[in-house]
Amino acid sequence: MAAGVSETFAAIDWSAPWLAPWRGLGQPLAQQLQHDPTVHRALQTAAPPGAPVAFVPQSDLPEATAYEQHIWDTRSVPTRDNLHDFFNGLVWQHLPHTKRRLNQLQAQAIAADGVQAVRGPLRDALTVFDENGALLQAPDALWDALRARDWQRLFIDLRPLWAEARLVLVGHALLEKLVVPRKPMVAHVYQAPSAIESIADVDAWLAQEIQSQTWAAKPFTPLPVLGVPGWWPANEVPGFYADAQVFRPLRAAPVP
Incomplete structure (x- = not known):
């Protein structure tokens, strides 16, 4: 979590203009998460038929496996119970082709160069x-x-x-x-x-x-x-x- 950001989904102000594209799906999910803070389950329940990925617990990510490579290989997104991964899931729900393309290029770069201490220019740009x-x-x-x-x-x-x-x-x-x-x-x-x-x-x-x-x-x-x-x-x-x-x-x- 970023410094100073509350873990509480109730803290999200859905009237904020920057949340307008995400409000329709995000607000009811955030309300649900105030009672059951299992983010992968909430996102998966809301996923449309034919979604390119499934949302799974963070524990599904094997040790020593790169996150982006795992998503590409398994079509599943390891998800923690926090705001960061909640918003990541919302973007996946609304921009699935974009997120899949970003993931594809990340996985290709990892396959070619491995996971290095410093990302190369392409992986750095994609991550930014x-x-x-x-x-x-x-x-x-x-x-x-x-x-x-x-x-x-x-x-x-x-x-x-x-x-x-x-x-x-x-x-x-x-x-x-x-x-x-x-x-x-x-x-x-x-x-x-x-x-x-x-x-x-x-x-x-x-x-x-x-x-x-x-x-x-x-x-x-x-x-x-x-x-x-x-x-x-x-x-x-x-x-x-x-x-x-x-x-x-x-x-x-x-x-x-």
């Missing part, structure tokens, strides 16, 4: 997105400002444009941490086309988009998520964005 990733559908002007780390333009000058944007958090560690929101929390954001509307279509698109040749370079942009308009009352005050420890300027390119 799986744990802390998000998708942003937004007008080009917002993306230009985000990539430039021009926080004044992104969040103040162009604030009305956020009505045309959609940010979907997919990193289960980030969802877990946001149970106790703190200003410095940052997502690693990947650009998604605005034309895609349903979560199922997002899932199908993203699963095709994840390719080892491009993702090893970490094609993500950092975004302090509580700066998103409408996501946190404190950001209604313009001075909120003056905190350079959170809203950091773009690093200058190194001199050749």
